[in-house]
Amino acid sequence: MSDYILEMNGISKAFPGVKALSNVNFKVKKGEIHCLIGENGAGKSTLMKVLSGVYPYGAYEGDIVFEGIVQQFNKISDSVKTGIAIIYQELALFPDLTVYENIFAGNEVKRGSIIDWNQTIVQAMHLLDKVKLNINPEMLIKDLGVGKQQLVEIAKALSKNVKLLILDEPTAALNENDSENLLELLRELKKQGITCIMISHKLKEVISIADKATVLRDGRTICTLDASKGEVSEGVIIKNMVGREIEDIYPKRPNKSFGDPILEIRNWSAYDPQLGRSVVKEVNLHVQKGEIVGIAGLMGSGRTELAQSIFGNPKSYKLQGELLLEGNQVSFKHPNDAIKAGIAYVTEDRKGDGLFLIQDIKNNVSVANLQGLSSKGVINENEEIKIANKYKQSMNIKTPSVEQIVGNLSGGNQQKVSLGKWLFVGPKLLILDEPTRGIDVGAKFEIYTIMNQLISEGMSIIMISSELGEVLGMSDRVYVMAEGAIKGEMSIDEADQEKIMHFATQ
The missing domain is CATH 3.40.50.300 (P-loop containing nucleotide triphosphate hydrolases)
Structure with a gap:
């Protein structure tokens, strides 16, 4: 039997006026973490939508081979039944439902034709433990931070006996601590035999976690890099992604010169009536020309709350302090006022x-x-x-x-x-x-x-x-x-x- 859990051979996909994928070949070995990388518009998400059944069989050219069998996915549920789960950057959770209801949404635990809520909660607790998320399963999704919601999504995928887990930009909205926790979880899932495909723009994450990395550019497969051979490095990835070397991703400004302060804020505070607390507290800050x-x-x-309080206060915070623009004290009641003033x-x-x-x-x-x-x-x-x-x-x-x-x-x-x-x-x-x-x-x-x-x-x-x-x-x-x-x-x-x-x- 093949070492590859997934083989996508000669995949092509066109939209009106655009060839999104052109003869793409993509192979993933069992139990590895395989990163899919490329510039925006390279075809990464399109390829994963072909794999997951968003674009059904017949809407593309080429073959999907999963566990040695050629697949013909006509809808998302077909790929889910084979053990493929995809988690998109925009999480697909119901904010007003509980954690356990979200984990088993569409995959309810039943006794006969009746949902067994007690067993649902027990199994949800087991899955939360598996993703190292120590929360009450009866909490509402809207009361969780983005990092914890991401872990709930993974628990939801694990509830369906996933064999291949696909994550599309999973750390895009996470801070560094939550990002590292998520990457550590993927390493743990790898030990449990779950194969992962991760789409990411964060090269440091790719370098830290990938066993292999496949680069797409302009809808074509450019190369597959092997970490065990030292090929997964920032310079090599960038060169293959953009088709040229970028010596320093942060371009330098040779002649730095600053003028008088354009903006000053003094003892600036913003109280959010909805939250019942201050979100900005006595900030002093200046920006020069x-x-x-x-x-x-x-x-x-x-x-973000600081930025919004400066930019005409669209959230209607209760503001205190001084805001000076080019040395003149100003007060903005609406973003239009800030725009007219030059912000x-x-x-x-x-x-x-x-x-x-x-x-x-x-x-x-x-x-x-x-x-x-x-x-x-x-x-x-x-x-x-x-x-x-x-x-x-x-x-x-x-x-x-x-x-x-x-x-x-x-x-x-x-x-x-x-x-x-x-x-x-x-x-x-x-x-x-x-x-x-x-x-x-x-x-x-x-x-x-x-x-x-x-x-x-x-x-x-x-x-x-x-x-x-x-x-x-x-x-x-x-x-x-x-x-x-x-x-x-x-x-x-x-x-x-x-x-x-x-x-x-x-």
């Missing part, structure tokens, strides 16, 4: 809050500054197309037309559209919240290059990031937050990962 200020901290440290905020949730996914690129780019395209209430559509094409070109948005629906773009290209939307308002200060979350190394390099270009043109940037390498690689100065407060401030010359984590865990 031409400076990138990094804000580091663990999830829940108050970084823009690129949200961490581009799909939920940042973009209209069912609209095209030109509509998304123009939406924050329609008055800049309007005369007597009528939008100049020719000018709208011209502006959208300007950002398409300057940001290298990979699309045949600015009339392409944004939801059809890769994550990296969506992020560029979100950035273009806010650049069109002409800000003096740009707040970037997790600017490269869920995008590949090539797109990250492009975003960083754009940031440096904006700084060279006189803009200032606040960058919130959970990736310490990104904070250290792009910032001129770093603030570290924990529990809503600033715990430390460092110049980039004195900052390192250990110091940041020390302040972040205070």
